[in-house]
Amino acid sequence: MQKFFFDMKDGVPHRDKVGIEFKTQSEAIDYCKEIVRHFRDESLRDDQDLEISVVNALGREVHRQFVHRQNDDGD
Numbered sequence: 001m002q003k004f005f006f007d008m009k010d011g012v013p014h015r016d017k018v019g020i021e022f023k024t025q026s027e028a029i030d031y032c033k034e035i036v037r038h039f040r041d042e043s044l045r046d047d048q049d050l051e052i053s054v055v056n057a058l059g060r061e062v063h064r065q066f067v068h069r070q071n072d073d074g075d
Contacts, residue, residue: 003057004028006035010050019057028054029063039067 001023005016022028032054039050054063 002028004031004062005055005057006032007053007055008050009053016055025056025062028056032063032065036065036067 001021002025003019003021004025005019007016008014020028020031022031032052035052039052048066048068050067052065052067053061055061
């Protein structure tokens with residue numbers, strides 16, 4: 001298992017200090033996409049700068065996704 005952190009940024013970074021363990025990096029990225037969908041569907045704001053960054057235990061960003069902007073993969 002590997003620990004991944006889900007940092008939020010909307011101009012000011014909000015660091016995830018707890019993290020969640022996943023078997024693979026792909027599972028962590030899929031979870032990020034679920035978080036993005038939740039924020040997009042439930043948010044009362046349309047903050048174009050809001051993004052979620054997936055960071056591995058070594059501190060390396062492995063994925064980044066905007067909540068209210070179209071991403072390259074269609075999400």
